[in-house]
Amino acid sequence: MSDYNFAYLDEQTKRMIRRAILKGIAVPGYQVPFASREMPMPYGWGTGGVQVTAACLTPDDTLKVIDQGADDTTNAVSIRRFFQRTAGVATTEATEEATIIQTRHRIPETPLTEGQILVYQVPIPEPLRFLEPRETETRKMHELEEYGLMHVKLYEDIARHGQIATSYAYPVKVEGRYVMDPSPIPKFDNPKLTANPAIQLFGAGREQRIYALPPYTEVVSLDFDDHPFQASKAAHDCDLCGAKDSYLDEVITDDAGGRMFVCSDTEYCTSRRAAGHKGRLWAPEPEGVA
């Protein structure tokens, strides 16, 4: 048994974070400041997400942690072990079994359900930051709903690339009010934000902001009338499980131009293969590419 308080943070800190979360849920898309604590990991590794998860965890919860869709990458493994040690909660890789999912850069392919909480790690919560460096000014812009500048960015994309080239952290408008940065998820995941039955919480540790989307919130990706939003993905099927509808990672397999496309959501891919789906390169032998 560890000597830590349940889920590492002390109870007063968790109360403070829960207040910020409740305020965020009451005002969807609004960035609530909170007194972010130092966590035993560097900024940029999910300190905001970890604090939100810690404030939401109960001993009965089942936790899943993903990093770029994968359950077995460094960030995911270390955060999962962190909560196993400090909270002793059950963990899982199966999306449907989890009650809290902390994620970096992806929304799971398996549709979320009511009662689940999806916690995003956010590096820079302010969608207007790279257009307007002054915090006082961006706050005023949110207050007065002056979001024309966001479209200037999309305009620049089309002028330079012929299409909206922003492919991740694609700005959205929440319930017709706040423009929000959905964290660096690929824009392929943007349609999953809207009317989602799960609670979606966003934590930015270094920037000390929490924001939230309550279940079934309307989230619209910004676009132009003649250049509508398109959720893009690589024009391939998964080479391992054959899925046509999942977001793919490109993997270079040799230095002669060989490459394969695999689901970025590893749990989705594994469960499909277990159900008998096969992709182009799937070989069950030990020397296979899997």
Added chain:
Amino acid sequence: MTLMEKMTATTQPLLKVDGLTKRYGPRIGCLDVSFDLYPGEVLGIVGESGSGKSTLLSCLAGHQRADLGRIAYDGRDVLAMSETERRRLGRTDWAYVHQNPRDGLRMGVSAGGNVGERLMAVGARHYGEIRGKAQDWLGRVEIAGDRIDDRPSAFSGGMQQRLQIARNLVTSPRLVFMDEPTGGLDVSVQARLLDLLRGLVRDLGLSVIIVTHDLAVVRLLAHRLMVMKSGRVVEQGLTDQVLDDPQHAYTQLLVSSVLQV
């Protein structure tokens, strides 16, 4: 429009300023300034450095808050407006041309994006139309159409200033504030810019308040002239009248100080 309506439309001032005062602590920014500006009229404000002309302009444009006095725009009390309203006015009916184009432009955004920003800020959401309008306005300020995707940092000073003007006029404002628009430009570029401004002001029927210390600029552009010294208006009247027959000692000094080439 009946004749009566036309009469009231032309006799109603667009901007009515009454007793405007701004102090910086014990020092005076501008003191008790009053004037009316009618639609289509160009008002020049001249004076030496530190005479309060820029303070006056920024108070009028809402960048600074005046301590005392009233500003009515089109019958509405500007100082009593909510900030939302005032800022909306600032991107629709009003425009502000800065002395240094770098203050008024987004240097990291292409020329087309700069011109389109005000359109997008008031709700334009059709890329093709925004770009078409930007192209049109670049043409009007004599910037070649193929420069639309270049950043302002790749433009010369004169082009930047013209781009800033295009960016401001794209939403067809009625009132334009200009703070030394020709400052920092060489004389031949100045002359072309003034020519352009004169054409735009006449074609669009703009009301303009132009702050400058260059008497040639006001001689060319302004219908009426206000001379400021130490925060006070010392003389005002028709431009030619003030410049050709200055009454106040300071105005006489100002007019006689112009170098003859």
